[in-house]
Amino acid sequence: MPELPEVETIVRTLAPRVLGKRIAAWETLQPGVPEAGAELLPLLRNMRITRVFRRAKLLLICLSADYVKNGVNDLILAFHFKMTGRFFIHPKGTAPLKHTRLILDMDDGGRLFFDDARKFGYCRVMRPNDLKDWPFFASLGPEPLELSPEELAGHLAARFDKRGVSVKAALLDQTIIAGIGNIYADESLFAAGLAPHRPAGTVNGEKLLALARAVQETLLRSIRECGSSIRDYRDALGNAGAFQNSFQVYGRKGERCPVCKRPLRAARIAGRGTVYCPRCQQ
């Protein structure tokens, strides 16, 4: 399930392979793809990929035309991978896979596949102004790695204040902080020694700073290890990540806490499977 570190890894493996390339052709293989901007797809032909970047869990690809066509000079492709979305670079001539939803052919013959078995993911074709007007994009909270620990703690303090919702639900709320999903919420809460069901509004002071540091360190460590591969995730070149080998609690229900050796407990919090240590996390 690509979260911030996984999407970041896809960007890092994708960018050097596609920057400067032109789109030679495009092909959609399922209805509803893209979910927005289908009428802009024909304009992609001959556009050059000028930038590949990440915002929250979104992969964004910027393209520019050599001249204005139909009043459009620049387009942005936005991909959200949700649970099982993938983004691959395949060699020339590769046939669509079972779950391929969109193919972009580049002028060097490389084929970009957007695959998604569970169909939760989506892509959108947008003009630059469409991106700004997209409510989901506009509502996203700050990037956790673009703030200092103190700034992040201060931001969380303001957003957690008087909130009765669990601290885990607050971490998953993309309008509070962008890019965290179930894996990194559980791992960060364990690292910070915070119980996931604790009301967000009761977390403050040193605990909040510890949480900010835990979020940043967990995300950075995962990025260094090219993300977590549970079952579906791969980077743009098909490689698995390694951070799943460093999980302290996620997916380890019933196993022993790495710190106090007592059994880890599972619960359903914020509608998500949650694993934590009832002794180490208060």
Next chain:
DNA sequence: ACGAGATCCTGTCAGC
């Protein structure tokens, strides 16, 4: 206004 729960989807796995 806020929070909880249902919903979308399909591959995988446990249990019988």
Next chain:
DNA sequence: TGCTGACAGGATCTCG
């Protein structure tokens, strides 16, 4: 062996 049901979860929607 083959079937059934539970489960995975990001974001959105509905309901209380």
